[in-house]
Amino acid sequence: MVASLLALWDRPGTRAANHYLEIFQSLLTLALGVLGLLGPAANVAIATIWGSWTLQVGIDPLSSFFLAVLGIVQLATAVYGTRYTLHYTRGQQVLIRTLVPQFTMSMALVLVARDAITFLIAWELMSLTSFGLVVVEHHRGEVRKAGFLYLVATHTGALALMGLFAALAAHGLGTGFQSYAHGVPLLGTGLRSLLLLAGLVGFGSKAAIVPFHVWLPRAHPVAPSHVSALMSGVMIKVAIYGLVRLVFGWLGVGPLWWAMLLIAVGVTSSLVGVLYALMEHGLKKLLAYHSIENVGIIVLGLGAAALGRSLGDPILYEFALAAALFHVLNHAIFKSGLFLTVGSVRAATGTDDLERLGGLARIMPWTTGAFVVLSMAIVGLPPFNGFASEWMTLQSLLRLAHGAAPAVMAAAVVGALGLALTGGLAGACFVKAAGVGFLGPRRTAGAGAVREAAWPMLAGPLALSALSLGLGLVPGVLGSLGMRIAAGLAQVRLGRTPSALALSVPWTRPDRPLYLLLGAAAGALVLMFALRRGTRTQAVRPPWACGGEVAVANAYTATSFSKSIRQIFATFYRPQRSLVRVGTTLPYLPADVRYESAVRHVIDQHLYLPVQRGALRSARFLRRLQSGSLRQYIGYLLFTLLLALVTVGR
Amino acid sequence: MGSVLQVTLLLALAPLAQGVTQSVKARLQGRRGPLPWQPYAVALKLLRRQAVWPQGSTAVMRAAPFVHLAAIAVAAASLPLFSAAGASEILLPLFALALARFALGLAALDTGTPFAGLGSSREMTIGAVVEPVLLASLLPWAVVAGSTAWPALVQASLGMGVFSVVRLAAFAAAFLVLVAETGRLPVDNPDTHLELTMIHEAMVLEYSGPPLALILWGTWLKQIFLVALVAVLVFPWGLAGPYGLLWTAGKWLLLLAALGVSESLTAKMRYLRVPAYLATSLALSLSALALQAAGVH
Incomplete structure (x- = not known):
């Protein structure tokens, strides 16, 4: 996989090679996942050594399952991408071809990471490469805005994850996942609850659970569609993987x-x-x-x-x-x-x-x-x-x-x-x-x-x-x-009681x-053919519209289709509408009618807008420090020096 | 094998059930009305006719009547009508009915006419609210049984007092859903072709000939299936006895007549008030559940 990555980086012009390597990479991921599921047990392999630090990767059934999920989606998108990317400009194509394999690669790395440092590095790589893919069309303002929001959201989440792992390290559990599995359940319930909340914020902001979802409907649509497929199909599942690992692998009952x-x-x-x-x-x-x-x-x-x-x-x-x-x-x-x-x-x-x-x-x-x-x-x-x-x-x-x-x-x-x-x-x-x-x-x-x-x-x-x-x-x-x-x-x-299993997957009850x-x-098929033969004289006629012709404008639109749901759930949507008559010399004969309707996003408005305003206000306040005058900066220096001397001197 | 026989029987009886309800309604309105087997004649007439398709419609519209009928047939097969042994899960009919609704809703938009779109929008909206309410009406039995298998549910119902408050509340809840799901007043008006009031009829307005016959038959099958469901869950006695068939037929007739009576006594409700009507059913189901949890039987 590393080889494919390097090859891509070196010659982004040779399209075919890139495509084959991408498909090869996805097959490799899929194979790794399937083998991991079939294989006997979790074997932790030590990949790289940095002084006394080891970056560990390994595989177990949970990781393998998610790897297989990644492999399937990656394969479909890789095949699809061979044609789909062609309608982008050359520069954008190079960007997509360079980033997609790294993005998928980093997701795989998150899944196989077996210590906190590797996990966080891979996590950050995944965030950054996907950010790059979101802003492929960065000449458009809304794309840049969405990308920025995504960056803020993902880093807020990463902060929570760092806090989570730092707390574990502070309690003497080191960075290895294996020590977490044994050590964390022994911690106090209060601390473990805090860890769960940190995990919910950290993984939840990536998986886009409410109320950390605001970035997703903005960021996913502006990315190229096969990247949206990867982000929606797999990346948010990688966050789910983290949540499952945390809640069921580490935290204990x-x-x-x-x-x-x-x-x-x-x-x-x-x-x-x-x-x-x-x-x-x-x-x-x-x-x-x-x-x-x-x-x-x-x-x-x-x-x-x-x-x-x-x-x-x-x-x-x-x-x-x-x-x-x-x-x-x-x-x-x-x-x-x-x-x-x-x-x-x-x-x-x-x-x-x-x-x-x-x-x-x-x-x-x-x-x-x-x-x-x-x-x-x-x-x-x-x-x-x-x-x-x-x-x-x-x-x-x-x-x-x-x-x-x-x-x-x-x-x-x-x-x-x-x-x-x-x-x-x-x-x-x-x-x-x-x-x-x-x-x-x-x-x-x-x-x-x-x-x-x-x-x-x-x-x-x-x-x-x-x-x-x-x-x-x-x-x-x-x-x-x-x-x-x-x-x-x-x-x-947990003591397995052989009680009557009242749970079953579909189609398994008696009588099949x-x-x-x-x-x-x-x-139904037989009937369909029988009827088709029986009524050889099928006719195709214009649909009925009270005797008139059906105009395209008459057909139901998405807005009209969901109108009644908007009305029923009005307390949630807080719909707003405005009807403006243009050129009304006579009140009942307007030249044109302008109609607008919108729903309000409660969480955006009441949770994030105040936070955003507060952040901007404090930023405006802090801006006063940056006056641009050289004398003032020298003053800051002196002040800092004085402060340092006082602190050290004590 | 048993379930195949069961579906065949229900398919054969479905038009008759519709005819019974219609004649009860006619009597209450002071008319003589058509004979109970009129629906067979209607279906036969449609099957002989030519099918006319609206211009621009695709395979979606052609396939929908079959998907609709097949899905409802699967739902009907899962019931423990004559013996509990061959029965399946209560979840299967829920999902199958959703499939039937989806097929017709999508086919309606395939026609591209405003009437069908209107019907589809209304049907899907009500369907969205009906689904949790339908599930809730099964909860009083499913939670007690701790299972979603039919036999366990019937056992749970049998184990409860005949005139217990729980049974009454659960029956009221189920009957309200039954009225909504069979497209009857006050939710939908099956006898109208006025675009302001119709839901289901608007959705299938562009269908004609044999496909329309299939849709009608599917709708009738859905009605008798739901009646049978309420009968077997709320009044589960006499299923296996020597007069099992007689008991079952009696229960169905009573419920079908009740449908006709209730339809004659109510007026059409404004469409946007239907969710409130369904919420009543939800509240009844949940009270039945709460009463049971509190130990009232």
Whole structure:
């Protein structure tokens, strides 16, 4: 991998070599992940020595699983990128080709790091390379702004992580991950709670859980689409990896409120994410908000697992953690696939604005097909993969509520209902995205010149769609794999009671509803052909519009589609609208009407705006120190010297 | 095998169930109304007709009726209607119904007409709120059972007093969802073609001929499935006894008649007030759950 990196750096002009190396690198990552999963045990290898310090890397089932996730997405994006990058300028292409392998490489390094220093170095590399990729189109003001926000957010998180590791070192646990696994559970509960909170801020700001999510919907959409796929599909999962490692690998069994906090954060993130996604008309921004939603679902699963562990139920813990890990993989698959299809749409039409797209199904049938399939997967509909992991999460939450203390039951029920509401809203959102963007009449975007994407740009999304269907049909493999990883991670041997297992992945109950589903599908197909033959005289006519002709302007837009949701959840959205009549000589006959509506982002306005204002105000205050006058600076020097002398002299 | 027979039976009976409700409604309105088997005639008529597709529609619209019907059939197969042995998970119908709704909602936008878009928007909005409420109505049984397998839920229901407060609250909650999910007054009006009030009908307005027959059949199947679900969960007695079939038929008839009566007694509710209506069902479900947790049976 290092070799590929160097090769890329040396000759960025030779495109083909770069592409092959990138694909090779992704295959290597995937192979490492799969081998690590198949391999017997975690073996820690010492890679580099700096004096007495060693930088350690190693691999265990948890790391391998995330490596495999990285490898899959990387492979799809690498194939896709061979064509997709061509519509950037040469300078931008060089930038993308140089940074993408380093970005993926640093993510892999984070996953295999086995000591705090290596971890932090890799983490920082990952942040910086992804920042570089976010600002590829840095001539645009909004891109620079988004990039800056991302930089601030990611470094705030990194600060929390440094604090976390510093606190561990201060308590004599050194920097090695192995000593953490043994040492941390022995620390006091108060300190461990602080560590958890630091981890939630540090990893949470990268994973974009609410309220640390503000950077994501701005930064992900402005990056090149295959980079968005990597960031949304994998990078935020790397943060989830850190959270899993911290909560389940190191911290040990904690008080109940840890799990409650995770569940609360998960439900909030998923609902806030999907509600804002519904109001978005830019496809990439919409997808970015859905990343927040899905991270919320993953954290919800983690919360259920933590609750199961605190209650001393090993099967529940393993099952819920398996659900969360499965959703990590699933989200990586469908979200990166969706970003890739939207990238194709952007490349073909020049926009991703739903209000200007439409009717792409007839021009880009394969891209549309992939988008519809992946939409169904992300909504959690059978028989696709999102369904399986959401099923498992839901089941563990329902199981948690059984015979539990009122507080636990309340948390579980709120989690389950929140998940159901999220699923329903996501359904509405993706009917909107696929229906308005790809079906219906053609609107203004790229009139005339639009063509179906080239084969490398189809191969990625279509392969991911097939994978999503496959994992939805055979979820048992991933379910048991996740449970194995979870069992390996639990340090405290929880007594395994061979109780009746009331939890199951889809399709495994008696009578095999899977076969039934397949039967129903086959029956439907047969019926379809039978009917087609029976009604040879199918007709195609203009649709009905009260006797008139259907104008494009009449068709439902994304704004009108989500209008009623905006009204129902008005207390959350605080919608604002303004209607201006232009040229009103007569009040009822305006020459033009200007209508604007917007929703307010409560967290941005009430949490971050004051912080931002405060920071700017203090910066303005500090600016008075910088007067520019030489005499004043000499005065500062003298003052500092005096202060130093007084301090040292004492 | 048992579940295949079960689906076939439900498919065969679905139009009759619709006809029963319609004739109850007609009687209450002082009309004689059509005979209960009128829906069979309607479906047969549509199956013989030519299908007319709107210009510019794609495979999405062609495939949706099949996906819709197949998804509801899977949901119907998961019920423990005649024996608990072949039954599956309560989660499966939830997901399958969501799939059916998604298919029709997407197909509506495929037509590109404002009416279908309007229907799709309304249906998906209500669907988003219905999903947690539907799940909540299953909670009183699922949480007690500690499982999401049908047999365990039926056992949990059997273990509870016949006229317990919990059962009554859970039934009220389930009935409110039943009305909403079958597209009946006060949520939706199945008899109208007025764009201001219709939801489901607007969504499928562009369908005709055999595809429309499939959609109608799917909707009828969904209705009888939901009726059977409430019957088996809330009134689980007599499932396995010698007169099991008779009991089941009786329960269904009562519930179908109740649907017709309730529809005749209520007026259409403003569409944006539907979430408040569904919240009532949610509150009832959660109170049933809380009562149970507090030890009331």
